[in-house]
Amino acid sequence: MNSDLIKQLFRSFVGKDNDSFLKAANEIIENEERKKHRILVKELKEILNKNGNLGIPSEGYQKRLKENLPIPRDAEKGFSLLEIKEFHLDWSDVILADDIVSALNRIIKEYDKSEILATYGIKPKQKLLFCGPPGTGKTLTAQLMSSLLGYPMAYIRFDSIISSYLGETATNLRKIFDFFEQGRWVVFFDEFDVIGKHRDDHYEHGEIKRVVNNYLQMLDNFTGDSLIISATNHQHLLDPALWRRFDEILYFDIPDEKRRVLIFEKYLTVITKGNSLDIKKLSKQTDGMTPSDIALICFESIKNSVLSDRNRVEMDDLTSAIIEQKRRKDIKGRTNGVK
Ligand SMILES: Nc1ncnc2c1ncn2[C@@H]1O[C@H](COP(=O)(O)OP(=O)(O)OP(=O)(O)O)[C@@H](O)[C@H]1O
Ligand SMILES: [Mg+2]
Known part of the structure; x- marks a missing residue:
């Protein structure tokens, strides 16, 4: 490692100079990045991010890259x-x-x-x-x-x-x-x-x-x-x-039934699931839909349950969101008679 950078780290620690510390730390990270030591880079970034005040805010890091x-x-x-x-x-x-x-x-x-x-x-x-x-x-x-x-x-x-x-x-x-x-x-x-x-x-x-x-x-x-x-x-x-x-x-294909189950599960983890919920059935009802459609269906259903003060998503929320998504897709597919 560059001895000047080590000295800068020590000096900034003794002088409690966070800016100077961060500058040296960033340079070390960039040097390691150039050497393709990605795991070390990731660990160093994580260590910095753990300490709130010293962390490399994502925006700051980008700004630096841009500079x-x-x-x-x-x-x-x-x-x-x-x-x-x-x-x-x-x-x-x-x-x-x-x-x-x-x-x-x-x-x-x-x-x-x-x-x-x-x-x-x-x-x-x-x-x-x-x-x-x-x-x-x-x-x-x-x-x-x-x-x-x-x-x-x-x-x-x-x-x-x-x-x-x-x-x-x-x-x-x-x-x-x-x-x-x-x-x-x-x-x-x-x-x-x-x-x-x-x-x-x-x-x-x-x-x-x-x-x-x-x-x-x-x-x-x-x-x-x-x-x-x-x-x-x-x-x-x-x-x-x-x-x-x-x-x-x-x-990247349209997901099959099995993968649609996983996508529903992923997007519904954030909320409590009501007893009525049957994800397999939902997956069957969404044949031909993309992950993005399913994500939207889940977001809509979650919103619906929150807005009606339930904080628990039920089968009805999802079924109506599926119908709504199908309606939207149908409009998208219309050509106004233009071929
Ligand atoms: N495979 C997937 N797994 C989980 N979520 C997905 C997946 N694909 C899409 N999504 C959801 O749909 C959103 C849109 O997907 P994304 O932008 O990656 O699609 P795309 O294939 O790039 O589409 P386009 O061709 O229109 O650019 C994502 O932000 C995510 O919420
Ligand atoms: Mg895209």
Whole structure:
């Protein structure tokens, strides 16, 4: 460890200087982060967080990250091209199919052993594509990966970088890739289909094609340590050339009956369950629904029971919330006669 930092720690302890202590502690954490000592980093952060006054407030930590690395901005409009966020999720927050859980566990393991893998000249899987219908947990899972790896998330909405000044888009992409080459992030390109779905769009064909090619090249040439996750719910629109670029492609499906039981249980743990509650039955009634639908159904039911001063959720609360959710989905599916 850097001897200056140790001295700074001692001096700040003797001088009761919390700011100076935190500064040194943060630098130590960042040094360890660079060395990929993730478990140590996680433990150090936890130790700091345990002590209320000395803790690294999440916002403060983000602010520090931002101070060190200026967030790239769109040159024309000045908005930031990405957002840095920190998450603290664990496996219990996301209910996923077994094959996805094992693929993700495997990736985490690869990052855990990345130093050893590096001695063989091998890198962990770095480029993931999450596909599947809306509300199946793609964004949530990217947040989970950020939490488990201990890398902050760099969140990029694709449509925001496809600037109305299309000529700027390639520059924006370059700025983004340059930014995350420097650190260790879970880079999340959300609604990535924007880039894929316009590829054959006759209006902006040339420009969009150039952007797609730029993106692919940058993905190919990426040498940083970050994990790059792209998400889409229009995988069928993506150009076949894109598929080769990903180390792992995961499909987030609509949960089956068994998984729906787990999702109901997860979202209803916060409240006392009335005797009438039959989760198996609820699961049967929600065939075809996404985890997001089920989460909403549970939130509505909990609200309902709290508002009627019961603080106990009953089957009726859930049944009516299911009917309401079905009605909403039905409206969404209507096309006003437009085909
Ligand atoms: N697999 C899951 N397990 C538990 N909760 C889930 C899961 N999937 C979705 N949810 C709930 O639904 C919300 C929305 O999910 P999320 O944003 O991850 O969906 P998405 O797949 O990214 O959808 P979109 O394609 O619209 O971006 C989550 O915040 C969570 O409350
Ligand atoms: Mg999403």
